[in-house]
Structure formats: structure tokens, C-alpha cells
Amino acid sequence: MIEKTVAEIAVALNAGDISSVELTQTYLDRITQFNGELNAYITVCADSALRQAKTADEKRAKGSNSPLLGVPLAHKDIFCTNGVTTTCGSRMLHNFVAPYDATVVEKFNDAGAVMLGKTNMDEFAMGSSNETSFFGPVKNPWDTKRVPGGSSGGSAVAVAADLCAMATGTDTGGSIRQPAAFCGITGFKPSYGRVSRWGMIAFASSLDQAGPLCKTAEDAALMTNVMAGLDKKDSTSIDKPVEDYTASLSNSLDGLKIGVPKQHFAEGLTAGVEQTIREALKEYENLGATITEIDLPNNHLSVSAYYVVAPAEASANLSRYDGVRYGYRCEDPADLEDMYKRTRSEGFGEEVKRRIMVGTYALSAGFYDAYYRKAQKIRRLIKNDFIDAFDEVDVIIGPTSPHTAFEIGTKTDPVTMYLEDIYTIAVNLAGLPGISIPAGMADGLPVGMHIVGSDFAEAKVLNVAHQFQQQTDWHQHKPTAFGKEN
Amino acid sequence: MALDKSEVEKIAHLARLHISRTEAEGVMSRITDILALIDQMQTVNTDDIEPLAHPLDALQRLRADEVTEVIHYDDLQSLAPEARDGLYLVPKVIE
Numbered sequence: 191m192i193e194k195t196v197a198e199i200a201v202a203l204n205a206g207d208i209s210s211v212e213l214t215q216t217y218l219d220r221i222t223q224f225n226g227e228l229n230a231y232i233t234v235c236a237d238s239a240l241r242q243a244k245t246a247d248e249k250r251a252k253g254s255n256s257p258l259l260g261v262p263l264a265h266k267d268i269f270c271t272n273g274v275t276t277t278c279g280s281r282m283l284h285n286f287v288a289p290y291d292a293t294v295v296e297k298f299n300d301a302g303a304v305m306l307g308k309t310n311m312d313e314f315a316m317g318s319s320n321e322t323s324f325f326g327p328v329k330n331p332w333d334t335k336r337v338p339g340g341s342s343g344g345s346a347v348a349v350a351a352d353l354c355a356m357a358t359g360t361d362t363g364g365s366i367r368q369p370a371a372f373c374g375i376t377g378f379k380p381s382y383g384r385v386s387r388w389g390m391i392a393f394a395s396s397l398d399q400a401g402p403l404c405k406t407a408e409d410a411a412l413m414t415n416v417m418a419g420l421d422k423k424d425s426t427s428i429d430k431p432v433e434d435y436t437a438s439l440s441n442s443l444d445g446l447k448i449g450v451p452k453q454h455f456a457e458g459l460t461a462g463v464e465q466t467i468r469e470a471l472k473e474y475e476n477l478g479a480t481i482t483e484i485d486l487p488n489n490h491l492s493v494s495a496y497y498v499v500a501p502a503e504a505s506a507n508l509s510r511y512d513g514v515r516y517g518y519r520c521e522d523p524a525d526l527e528d529m530y531k532r533t534r535s536e537g538f539g540e541e542v543k544r545r546i547m548v549g550t551y552a553l554s555a556g557f558y559d560a561y562y563r564k565a566q567k568i569r570r571l572i573k574n575d576f577i578d579a580f581d582e583v584d585v586i587i588g589p590t591s592p593h594t595a596f597e598i599g600t601k602t603d604p605v606t607m608y609l610e611d612i613y614t615i616a617v618n619l620a621g622l623p624g625i626s627i628p629a630g631m632a633d634g635l636p637v638g639m640h641i642v643g644s645d646f647a648e649a650k651v652l653n654v655a656h657q658f659q660q661q662t663d664w665h666q667h668k669p670t671a672f673g674k675e676n
Numbered sequence: 677m678a679l680d681k682s683e684v685e686k687i688a689h690l691a692r693l694h695i696s697r698t699e700a701e702g703v704m705s706r707i708t709d710i711l712a713l714i715d716q717m718q719t720v721n722t723d724d725i726e727p728l729a730h731p732l733d734a735l736q737r738l739r740a741d742e743v744t745e746v747i748h749y750d751d752l753q754s755l756a757p758e759a760r761d762g763l764y765l766v767p768k769v770i771e
Contacts, residue, residue: 289748289755382731383731383734396729396730425737428734488720493713494713494716495717497714498717505691514756515755515756516756516757517757519757523767524767525767525768525769526766526767526769527692529767530692535693535694535695538693544706546691547688547691547693550687550690550691551707551711552714554690560718563727564722565714566727566729567727568722569727570728571720571722573731605712605713619731622731
């Protein structure tokens, strides 16, 4: 049962083949068995999960059959959960028990999903390997010497190793899609503003977006149905009706125009990933799609613009951690300034401090035009490239990452790590929906395929991903050490 | 653009971060590397380009100024490192 998709679990729960309590207990047992090795969860909520599962079973017995009722999920530890520790992977918040639920959490609670716990992540979502977590690195279940990607690495591993049926994540520069690629699962970032950011601890507010990590595009559609929508508590959430994203999954792709950016098949792309994606594109041709090479001429500037916009916004957002109202405070401060400085220096890890420094510099007097304003202009150029491309094609497809999961501890230089997100970052800068789905294997490790749509083309992106998964079984490949039912 | 030690100290102070003498060298070189990456932006002329602040060019949505939620001070103050009588306590500021 643990290998089943959310859609299949819903059928099984409805048929009475299994109860939510039994299913929840199975996942909790697996977490007990494997989390020591994988480090995917920071907090496990066994008692409350079993209570939620019991309630779900009672509701179902009374005739309720909403799709996520009683389905066990994990939340990235960036979402505030009322009464449950919410650390954001940081020493700064290691003892922070959120006093309210994030809107995303509230929506899953209302849908009757069962929260198994909170997943590990790069500190404040700043990282592409899950090595910056205060709670230690997460291990990739395909090879525990390797990283799972980041920053939503704990969520990706929890799904890949069947330590939950589905998980939430957030994506500021690739933090859902890249770990999904490295772990061989499906990870979807909706358009900016589609999902509420309320109660999601802020990193870079003009880029952050929540989304699902799960086994299939169909599951992603089921989860997005719950997550999406206007929230008056988030002034950047978009007032646009939420579609039923499952309704168009089965649409034919005959006549679909796929754009393949030449910049995503250039220097730096490893041969195994390139070959896998080219073969996956042939599947689309078999489905009646046409492939055209497209040009995203400013793509090469996306990483540099991002490393101004994201740190600048982060430096402002993270100024709230001052040791006064919640979270970590240093011991025996001599005075107020000493308290601020030591609290922040001891509470934040190296990468977070580095980005705060870069952001502070970019926003400091005399540098604003040269950095932040310049980056916003580049952002316009990047967005315009996509607008031009979507005049010609329906979706854009390429690799999610230039390579497969790398070994823990091998990328110590920040700039090398920043280039990890070279294919995903532009999508955040432009606010577009993007998904990563398993497209094959290279050297025994999963390869992710990146499908990008125009503004609010969530349904199209999910449809294109789902049709591939109807033709292939890459999304069913499991890491053998953790994939078996215990 | 390369940073020198005094600039690193100034930025650290603005960000209210403490950087020790031994750390300063490493921080300086890493941030200089990052600024070199960022400086790739300067290769493109953007004189006539309108900055993009919001990916959808959306405007701030306004709402009526009404009370929508009640703040539970006790719940919030129980999270503080030090709070008493409805106040957040910090080291003495005025002698």
C-alpha cells in the first residue's frame, strides 16, 4: 500500500481495503525504521497523526469521500504548524512552536489529510543540497552517500522512500524541482501567487512559492486543487478562480508545440542527462507533439540576477530574527547591540549569513541602482524571453538539473552550488509554473525532466507531465533499499 | 568588485552580524566570488528596460481597515526568550 499514489490510496480507503489509521501507522513504522539513516524528518507527530487518521476514518464511515481524506502527508518545516515546532532548518528557530497554521497547512487539515510530521530542509530554504540544515544533511535514498537536492530535500526523500504519501515544499529558485529530480519523484511549482504564502516562513518574497512533492502528476493535480487559491492574508496571492487540475490530465497532446531551449542543452550538461531528456522528447513526438528549438537569450543572466534579488529580499525578511520576540537568543548579552549581533551570528549558519551579507551590500546606500534595480531590469528581460517563446510554443521542456545527485560534501564553494539551479531559477524570476518529473536513469540515478508553462498554465503543465507518465514507468522506479514494504 | 576588510565589517554591522577577525578573510573572499558572479549582469545594457518587481506586474491589493483577528498576547509572549507583564525584555538600553 505504501507504494501507491495518492489517487490509488483514495480508492483503497474508499473501498475499505485499508483504514487511514492502519496506513498512518505503517508510515510511522517506516519513519521509525528509516529516518535515522535518511534524516528526512525533523519532527514526527505520531500521536496527532493517529488522532487525525481516526477522525478521517470516522468521516469516511459517515459518507465523506474527499480525495485527500485520511491520506498521510509531510509538511516542509518552513510551514507554520500550530502547536508544532517549526524550525525552518535553523538553530534560530530550533525551539519555535508556531502559534498558528499556515494557510497551506490549514487547507490540508480542512481536506482531512493526516500530518505525519515536518521535513528537513536547507536552513531558511537557502541551499541546493540540504547540507545547510542545522539538523544535519538529508540522505538520498538512491545512494545515501549522495545529496537529495534542496532545499525541499526532506520532503523529496520522504516521498521517494515511502515515508509519506505526499509532501509539501517551497521553491524560490528550484527548491521543489531540483530535489524531485535528484530523488526520482514529481515536484511542482505553481505560478507565483497561485498558492498563499501566509505562514510560510519568508525567504525571498517576490520568488517564494509553495507546491507539491509526490509520486505522479495526477497526485500533484490533486494536491494543487487543495493548495491553490486566493488568500486575503497574502496580498500577493492571485484573485483568479482555481481550476480542477485533474480535469484536463487526460487531454491528448496531439499537435502540442514543445519548445526546447538551446541554452539548456549547452556546455555543462552531462551526457547521461542529455541522452535521457532527448529520449523522453521522442515519447512526446510519439504522442503527436512537435519539437522546436527555442532561444532564451538572457537565460545565462538568471543566476546572477537571482543572487541579487533573493539575498536582498532575504536580508530584509531575516532582519526580524533579533532574539527579542521568539527563537534563539545568545547567552548573557552585554548590551542590546551585542544581543542582536551574537544572537544572529550564533543562530544563523554560514550560508544564511553569507546571503544576508550579500543582500545587505546590494541594498546599501550607493549600490541600489547597480545591483537591485539592475537585477530587476534583467528580470524583465528574462520574463520577456519567456513571453516571446510562449508566442511560438505551448510548453518548454528541458533537463531540471545539469546532472544527477552529487556526493555529500563535494560542492563546498558557494558559486558552484549556486549554478546548480541554472535551469530552474529563470522560472522563478518570471513567476511561471514548472514541474520536474522522472524521465529516466543515468548511472543508476534518477534524471528529472523540467516542463514549464506560461502564466497560470498549471493545468497544461500537469496534463503534459501526466501524459508522459501514462506512456512510461520511470515514476514507478524505486530505490531498492527503502522501497519495499516492511 | 572586490571587497576589503573594512567594507566587510561595515556590511556585517549593517546586518547586525558579528564576524570575528579569523572569519573575516574567508567571508571576504567568498563574497567577492559571489559579487563576481553577480557582475555578469553588467555585461548587458538595460537603460530602457522597466524594472520588474513582481513577476506578474500585479499591484498591491488593498482591503478595508477592519479588525479581522484578535492577538493573543499571552500565547505570543510565551514564545519570547524573556517577557514579563506584557513586555518583551532586552538588556538595559538607558542607564
